[in-house]
Amino acid sequence: MPTISDVAREAGVGVGTVSRVLNGSRQVTPATLQRVKEVMERLGYRPNPIAQRLRSRRSHTIEVLVPLFTRHFYVEVLRGIEMGLGTTDYGLLIRSIEKQADRDRAFANSGAHDYADGVLIVSLAPADDLVERFHVAQCPVVLIDAEYGGLSSISVDHEAAAAMAVRHLLALGHRRIALIDRPQDPFTATYSGGRYAGYRQVLAAAGLPVRPEYEVLTKFTPEAGTAALYTMLELPQPPTAIFVGSDSQAIGVIQGARQRGCRIPEDLSIVGYNDVEISRYLDLTTVRVPMYEMGRRGAELLLARLAEPEQAQVQERLQATLVVRATTGPPADER
Amino acid sequence: MPTISDVAREAGVGVGTVSRVLNGSRQVTPATLQRVKEVMERLGYRPNPIAQRLRSRRSHTIEVLVPLFTRHFYVEVLRGIEMGLGTTDYGLLIRSIEKQADRDRAFANSGAHDYADGVLIVSLAPADDLVERFHVAQCPVVLIDAEYGGLSSISVDHEAAAAMAVRHLLALGHRRIALIDRPQDPFTATYSGGRYAGYRQVLAAAGLPVRPEYEVLTKFTPEAGTAALYTMLELPQPPTAIFVGSDSQAIGVIQGARQRGCRIPEDLSIVGYNDVEISRYLDLTTVRVPMYEMGRRGAELLLARLAEPEQAQVQERLQATLVVRATTGPPADER
């Protein structure tokens, strides 16, 4: 592999001049420029990015901390990030946090300024000391689907979104509305609790009682959704509608209902959450969370901070919308 | 950020000794080791990976070329790769090739030895000159879901898998079997044509005629699947079964059939391909392609080559299996 000095020697110029050509400095005579470019072409020279990074003290890489990058939600966010990066040739260093240990390790290593120029944290609550480290290292951070102190972030008001979903069920005439969601877990989502709060708030506003047996917090898998449904169907008064905190769980609920001969939406209305791709094909009424948009906007915010480090931090919020499809309708068995 | 010489000065040793501690050389007195480690701890020293890479001439990064990383298939493969990498701290540089231009750019840049220590290419046919460049640069490559010359690869026999799917339909009694697939496109899949060949071969072996109107090559989206189905239903003799080259398209076919009041599997049997996660919840009979396993094994093969560069290239194949669910059954309308 030819180096910059090979090019310099071959073109009969100094390395400084070649470097200037490389970086598009206008301090180069057209004739020299031409000659150097020809030599670079002829030798098949390509600058060594590692050396560039070492010298310029910029890694040209963005670190993404994401829980379970296999999950639909995160795949969409990542796709958005990719788009947001556009044609800038920032590399993406994706760290998938699957276990608590991963998280600790990633948080311990990340934010070293020589590793990445900036960091995107998706759906995770950063630890206080990490935030502090980012601050002293002057490493820009943008949170996606999370909020924390004064850090830049792009997120969705899950509480309002959940309230909207539950109000939809209420408007259809449902009075026995259950919730299946994931427990608020400091390890992953920063405030999945928002959905729970929204649910409670709407029920309270409607003067409906709180029924603990209608609130199941379980894992984010279809299987867990099915299991939760089964226990609810055993109740003396089963719910007529369920608000489910993720489409994954909702899929399990739909399947379980089919299994038990429970008609949707006549016997049971279901609202999901996220609007992942599958939901459309299952005709699932759900809350559309702008996953892709959050990723894109998050990347844009980070790029802006990277270009203009003194810029103020901003907290942005996007709107979730309700997508009404075929799994919700008025309750048939009452009144 | 403290550097190696800060540590050396503070510990009263030479930089060489600190480097040896860093790299776990046994040529260090326990006492010195202890002292250096303490200083590293106290100063919060972390070696600069960029400098390490420059000097050691290894980028400690694996490049992954993947078409459309948002697609289910590739997400699964990537997850497998992540697992295959295990606890080695190789970074992953993912290049998503969405357009022809991306492909050219990625292929032009990739394989420079200072960029990545090794390359994984997923479902793409590498250009001849690229293969040549990898060879001269001594950059190990492993193809995933593709085969090419003598390069190491891990793949699936799509022809045999397709044959198996079509034979299943044949065994159920179907005689009018159609194909919906994607055109063989040199840009992405290396031999999606394998499925077509398998389909043709089984029909020929069964003495069934080739009907061009039963073979639709279209895009890999549900919408395209729906459209293809609609044109087939217009035929004077519509097929009683369809072998679909991807679950994405099959989803569209299922939806289209529902829309047209066409019962599955009584009026129409459907076999998909890949067995993506959704398929289970749609009860779709499909061919299970070991996506995750290909990714994992591909990463393992690359790691082995990285550790032992002289190792011979290997071509491995995994078996696809037929997963029979609820979308296939005997034809009802004939005999």
Add this chain to the structure above:
DNA sequence: ATTGTCCGTGGTATCGTTTCCATGAAACCA
């Protein structure tokens, strides 16, 4: 006692860039 071997260690060159400073020629102004 002398030679040889081995091992822990320090120092320096090196990886391939960018950045900065010095230099000399050309251009400008009076």
Add this chain to the structure above:
DNA sequence: TGGTTTCATGGAAACGATACCACGGACAAT
């Protein structure tokens, strides 16, 4: 014409690590 400014250019230093070489002391062998 003399002096100042401008500007393209060459070359050295630096980024932060690793690798190599040389050196001195300890210990074994003669």
